[in-house]
Amino acid sequence: MALEYDAVVVGAGPGGASAARELVRAGRKVVMLEYGPDGGRIGSHLSLINKIDLKNALPLGHEVMVRGLATGGSSLIYCGTATKPAAFIRERTGIDLDPLADQFIEELGVAPLPDSLVGESALRIMESAQRLGLEWQLLPKFIDPSKCVPHCGECMLGCRREAKFTARRFVNEARTMGLTLRPKTRVDRVITEGGKAVGVFGLGPDGPVEVRAEKVILAAGGLGTPIILKRSGIDEAGQGFFSDPLVFTYGLLEDVDRGSIYDIPMTAGTWQFHEKEGVMMTDLAEPWMLLMASMGTSWPPRVDQWPRMRRTVGIMTKVKDPVSGTIDARGRLRKDLEPEVRWRLAFGDRQARAILRQAGVREPSLFTSPVKAAHPGGSAPIGRVVDRNLETDIKNCFVADASVVPDELGTPVVLLALCIGRYAAQTMLANWN
Numbered sequence: 001m002a003l004e005y006d007a008v009v010v011g012a013g014p015g016g017a018s019a020a021r022e023l024v025r026a027g028r029k030v031v032m033l034e035y036g037p038d039g040g041r042i043g044s045h046l047s048l049i050n051k052i053d054l055k056n057a058l059p060l061g062h063e064v065m066v067r068g069l070a071t072g073g074s075s076l077i078y079c080g081t082a083t084k085p086a087a088f089i090r091e092r093t094g095i096d097l098d099p100l101a102d103q104f105i106e107e108l109g110v111a112p113l114p115d116s117l118v119g120e121s122a123l124r125i126m127e128s129a130q131r132l133g134l135e136w137q138l139l140p141k142f143i144d145p146s147k148c149v150p151h152c153g154e155c156m157l158g159c160r161r162e163a164k165f166t167a168r169r170f171v172n173e174a175r176t177m178g179l180t181l182r183p184k185t186r187v188d189r190v191i192t193e194g195g196k197a198v199g200v201f202g203l204g205p206d207g208p209v210e211v212r213a214e215k216v217i218l219a220a221g222g223l224g225t226p227i228i229l230k231r232s233g234i235d236e237a238g239q240g241f242f243s244d245p246l247v248f249t250y251g252l253l254e255d256v257d258r259g260s261i262y263d264i265p266m267t268a269g270t271w272q273f274h275e276k277e278g279v280m281m282t283d284l285a286e287p288w289m290l291l292m293a294s295m296g297t298s299w300p301p302r303v304d305q306w307p308r309m310r311r312t313v314g315i316m317t318k319v320k321d322p323v324s325g326t327i328d329a330r331g332r333l334r335k336d337l338e339p340e341v342r343w344r345l346a347f348g349d350r351q352a353r354a355i356l357r358q359a360g361v362r363e364p365s366l367f368t369s370p371v372k373a374a375h376p377g378g379s380a381p382i383g384r385v386v387d388r389n390l391e392t393d394i395k396n397c398f399v400a401d402a403s404v405v406p407d408e409l410g411t412p413v414v415l416l417a418l419c420i421g422r423y424a425a426q427t428m429l430a431n432w433n
């Protein structure tokens with residue numbers, strides 16, 4: 001059968017959007033298949049119901065895993081914080097993503113927020129942390145200050161003002177250059193002939209879908225990609241993954257008008273404990289409905305603090321997570337919290353409590369949320385599942401998302417995924433035959 005497209009990209013998150021945009025810019029005929037819907041309202045809890053993974057948002061062992069399933073992937077609901085690719089990726093693989101990261105930083109105007117957008121609680125937390133001698137600094141953001149407004153705090157509900165960069169922007173840009181997007185299409189497996197990928201098979205809104213293309217780029221994210229690889233005969237995929245577990249430490253500040261839910265999440269934070277202790281900390285409160293859930297499910301429950309939610313301040317502790325556990329071909333996740341992960345979370349929680357006390361939070365209102373997670377990756381690592389060109393054992397089948405990260409990470413992922421997508425596309429274009 002004739003191949004309809006030069007390339008099929010699976011998944012419209014940062015990795016897939018970046019790869020697709022690069023390929024259409026080079027004049028290639030590309031189709032993108034995305035599990036979730038395209039467009040639609042954002043900016044409220046209700047509007048996200050058909051755009052997030054509800055199955056894994058329910059407790060998995062000890063964790064809740066949050067991810068976006070829509071055009072934009074998890075960048076639809078991310079906090080907009082940018083972090084350059086971790087140095088170990090270059091050291092372990094020889095792939096230098098830093099020049100690509102610098103290009104994205106310039107293109108997207110990544111920078112710390114101006115003072116006018118630094119919220120009352122974020123500032124109070126930063127000053128308290130600094131008084132305790134911590135290196136607590138403003139973090140670089142994917143946020144356009146000219147479109148952002150103070151006291152909104154809705155980044156994680158999807159930014160209705162488009163102040164926050166999401167991968168939707170790259171997908172839409174690529175569409176103006178000829179990309180075909182097919183939303184609500186779940187890819188099941190890669191079609192191979194003679195050991196080579198020649199397309200993908202899946203299920204679309206009108207029934208089974210078969211798309212034929214010269215190259216297949218899997219960018220279904222750290223949870224989605226290994227499932228497709230396993231169903232395509234690559235058993236090594238999903239033999240371990242990281243999820244960067246996190247907890248929130250919350251307390252009440254009676255003398256602030258606007259608590260952390262009104263702040264741009266992750267305005268400032270510290271990397272001071274990242275290398276040695278494996279811990280990153282930042283100001284952050286969940287959107288109000290999730291905050292209510294955390295108050296109700298912490299131990300002991302804090303439902304008595306629901307009415308004073310607007311004065312709640314929060315700090316997130318996010319930790320490195322060893323690559324372990326499994327993702328099977330049906331998408332079932334198995335992973336325990338390793339002892340070092342528990343230690344890291346407890347370490348961060350202790351620091352966070354000290355900062356919040358310093359800020360004026362009274363002891364009885366302090367509580368810690370259950371463990372959650374939001375950064376799946378490492379499930380198709382370079383060196384085991386893909387080579388330096390991000391190609392799998394199936395020729396012409398590539399991976400271009402956070403799955404390829406070769407070890408525990410514990411950092412925000414979007415900038416890294418954008419770089420991986422561009423790197424995959426550029427390498428593919430350079431070797432196209």
Ligand SMILES: Cc1cc2nc3c(=O)[nH]c(=O)nc-3n(C[C@H](O)[C@H](O)[C@H](O)COP(=O)(O)OP(=O)(O)OC[C@H]3O[C@@H](n4cnc5c(N)ncnc54)[C@H](O)[C@@H]3O)c2cc1C
Pocket residue numbers: 010011012013014015016033034035036066067068069070071072073074075077078079080081082083156185186187188219220221222224225228266374375376400401402403411412413414415417
């Ligand atoms: C609440 C939250 C806050 C975060 N904050 C930050 C932050 O501030 N900074 C940061 O850098 N990172 C942050 N992250 C993490 C970041 O958003 C993700 O790690 C990043 O989006 C991963 O990019 P990706 O391209 O690897 O995968 P994803 O973003 O997961 O995209 C994968 C896409 O593939 C689609 N897909 C899955 N399976 C299939 C299939 N079978 N067929 C077709 N399509 C499929 C999905 O619907 C999705 O659109 C946050 C994440 C969350 C959930």
